[in-house]
Amino acid sequence: METATVHLLAPTPPPSSSARRREELRAQLAGRTASLIGSAASLATSIPNLTLYRYTAPSVPDWVSYEPSIALVVQGKKRVILGGTHFDYGPSRFLLTSLDLPVTSQVIGASPEAPYLCLRLKLDIAVVGELLSRDPDPAPWPRKSEPAMATAETTAELLDAFCRLMDLHHAPQDIGFMSGLIQREIIYRILQSAEGQRLRAIATLGDSNQRTARAIEWIREHYTQPLRMETLARIACRGVSTLHHHFRALTSMTPLQYQKQLRLYEARRRMLVDGLDAASAAFEVGYESASQFNREYCRVFGQPPMRDVRALRVVGEGA
Template sequence: METPTVHQTSPTALPFSLSVPDRREDLRTQLVSSVGALIGTEASLQTSIPGVTLYRYCAPTLPESATYEPSVALVVQGRKRVTLGRTSFDYDPSRFLLTSLDLPVTSQVVEASREVPYLCMRLKLDIAMVRELLGREPDKAGLARSGKPAMTTAETTAEFLDAFGRLLDLHHAPQDIDYMGGLIKREIIYRILQGAAGQRLRSIATIGENSQRTAKAVEWIRDNYTKPLRVDMLAKVACMGVSTLHHHFRALTSMSPLQYQKQLRLQEARRRMLVDGLDAAHAAFEVGYESASQFNREYSRFFGQSPMRDVRSLRVVGDDE
């Protein structure tokens, strides 16, 4: 059996009787028990710890569109696949998912059962906290390179599992959440920055980097997706040339600014029809479409069927569950 390499671990960090793989499995088992006990039979649970959400599925799911915010997703049981553009990321107990920007994706649980449900912890990232930690480390400008998607997976270490376990334990000690929660979240961000995935987060958070400027453009579209989009205006928001913005925007999000806006609009229209009961025409105008026929065409192309048929099928699935 190949002996794993341990990074940044002091000689006294592990009990002599417990190997790294054993410690990692022990910590994962503890998290399975803790997450399962808290979430019960619910599909999702917003915990009392700010930014921490739990998820549970008892069967694989069909691909569905969603927008992932800057976050870390730690699967403790099962497996999930997220597709950004043409790139798919699989994550399971051995690898966590890091998302550095708001990204429209397609996601599906690919491994889950009633006996062994999919269980996941998601921690929303505070970019201001990331910048605070970056300000304390030596100059690593050479590491803050752009040109790669703002989403990646990385190895789930024992230290990472331990930090998430201590963070979740705060649910049972509400008096400690305000102080200890911030400390443990900083530890998690620190471990990301020190690992292979740190470059993605560093480039988004480093002021003046092309990725950080592009992130401003992403944020503007997210906050103003119902408004007409002029790329020259967006380039001014990012303090970049139009062609430079296009290049970096596609590199980070795997789509153009207009494609990004379209996906946000279509996903929000779908939500408003499903949750708020709007018809297709009203949902289209609410999210910024001026033509109902254009909305119907783009919705059918993106989701695979007409708006009302899609919503009806989603409601049937919801009723079955």
């Protein structure tokens, strides 16, 4: 007589107290975010540097520029593409951006029942440097340059700090004093993480990443001008080939590709917002040839400039 073998499944262990605490704080923050933003797609809050976002459906890819910031998603999921690198993040991981970077951004998890909710806090690099100057035991420098964008674990301590920052909306008289203190705490929490080394390296004078950051800043301020690598190398105080290597490591792009992205994004904005035609927008952002602008625009955005802008306006009217 055959006997049946019964395989007993081990019971699923209950979530740890730390995991429960994170979920409680995430739920609180999601509720406060949803209440404050209402039905809007975005809201620049009364708290300096803090903007809220809400989507009720996945979005189409959008080409935007991210400044140094932390993006904390409390519901839903998002994907950001820097060069050829994908960064997916949601409630369990936040996105840290340490430099001004042109990226492709797309909400990939959202619904009317569970909207995508995100808090984006712009980081003051001067404050980062101030906190680092007080560190009696600085962490060792990274051995190599890494992208100036990363995802990191969302901890209970970080969520708690954001909850207290959001609570200031109920005590507006405290915003002027308390928001700066809490934002300093948030930056401190980021710097203590492994991924915070990217921010640490860029904010500290003398490090190779910081010197490359100076070259990136110069391109942003002079993107309409012709780009000469020898000039850029002098600004960064390094050789052309070394700068090229570190630049690509930080941004996932070459300096020329970076400048091109900035020009195309700005031309798109001027056509959409200021009503410029394609040729005028091209010349204002530094192109000398309208045909070259059209070719590169199609390559990045998938269709000719004015057709793309008309499509964007239709989407905006239907939002």
